[in-house]
Amino acid sequence: MANFADNRVSLAGYGSIVGTARSAVSGGACLVDVAGIRITARVIAGLTVAAGDALLITRSLSTYFVQAVLQANPNTPPAPPEQGPDETPEVPSGDDAPDPKPTITGGTLLILPVATSTWRDGRWRTDVGSPTNTDTYQGRYSGSAHGRNTGVAFYGSRPRSIEGAKVTKATLRLRRLSGGDFAARAPTLRLVTQSTPQFNEPTLNETGAGPRLKPNQSISKFEIPKSWAQAMVDGTRGGIAMTVNSDSPYLKFAGRASWSAAWALTISWRRGS
Structure with missing residues (x-):
């Protein structure tokens, strides 16, 4: 599997970064897109990766390592906390923003x-x-x-x-x-x-x-x-x-x-x- 790590822009100094898997694990590595750059990252033994997974990645010298598969965001937002008896719901104030003025030349x-x-x-x-x-x-x-x-x-x-x-x-x-x-x-x-x-x-x-x-x-x-x-x-x-x-x-x-x-x-x- 080709190594695209240094083809575009160096990611050195980013610390832990998040990327998106573009392939499953093959030969202990997979393809990952990070900030528009495609790289080859080594995968910790036993970690299962599928295309589309969000991955937590670290870098050591010129080698990238997949540390974990991140969980996807929940499909529905958590319910708001229950309102207490003495709490008043917040009411938006002010008018809606005006429509943008037309461009006139x-x-x-x-x-x-x-x-x-x-x-x-x-x-x-x-x-x-x-x-x-x-x-x-x-x-x-x-x-x-x-x-x-x-x-x-x-x-x-x-x-x-x-x-x-x-x-x-x-x-x-x-x-x-x-x-x-x-x-x-x-x-x-x-x-x-x-x-x-x-x-x-x-x-x-x-x-x-x-x-x-x-x-x-x-x-x-x-x-x-x-x-x-x-x-x-x-x-x-x-x-x-x-x-x-x-x-x-x-x-x-x-x-x-x-x-x-x-x-x-x-x-x-x-x-x-």
């Missing part, structure tokens, strides 16, 4: 648009710059022979990086540029299905009012409906447009090329379990 996700584009006359405008870095326009310039403009900020796949989270707040960073009249005007905002520019006209959905800004005025935290950002996190919407069903107000807002923070979307979110 959350944070803030800053999303810069992957493209800012303006759709007009059946195509993305290139006369004002790259079709993915243009400023965003709304309406039609007075006297222009061209059609109405729809400016769009596309956010790509980044909102879905927190898919499954609950949006608690969402804000936009916007800057109005010179264009149109000099009064404070608010764009009409629409949610867009697509997350990047396609060859066809963007699909417009939910509608809301944007911030009232004068030319060259900015706003760093314009709050949009939480449901809008939630739709982008869930993957059913991909961008935000500025558009109007009439020619006015004609507005021009900064895109990526003229302002690095243009249309930046900040989403506050939380996730609970």
Whole structure:
């Protein structure tokens, strides 16, 4: 029978230890598991050992000796002592421990648009710059022979990086540029299905009012409906447009090329379990 005594961890210094028999006695020894270590232990002559028995073991140098077979614990606990006439049973005090608090994670996700584009006359405008870095326009310039403009900020796949989270707040960073009249005007905002520019006209959905800004005025935290950002996190919407069903107000807002923070979307979110 192989000796596994020193294969893993030394048990020296443990004194008397308790192990579990893994074999019957053969050749005066048996296999025993002690603290996850399998060893070979000599058995005192006349001692009967069966697999599964709890054994009391001692060690001398590198040799282990089975001293006794320990009795198993009783199947039922002993009866409590009888209560005397003047004794009062102990009553537990206090409420039960509260349920553990759920683990909640959350944070803030800053999303810069992957493209800012303006759709007009059946195509993305290139006369004002790259079709993915243009400023965003709304309406039609007075006297222009061209059609109405729809400016769009596309956010790509980044909102879905927190898919499954609950949006608690969402804000936009916007800057109005010179264009149109000099009064404070608010764009009409629409949610867009697509997350990047396609060859066809963007699909417009939910509608809301944007911030009232004068030319060259900015706003760093314009709050949009939480449901809008939630739709982008869930993957059913991909961008935000500025558009109007009439020619006015004609507005021009900064895109990526003229302002690095243009249309930046900040989403506050939380996730609970």
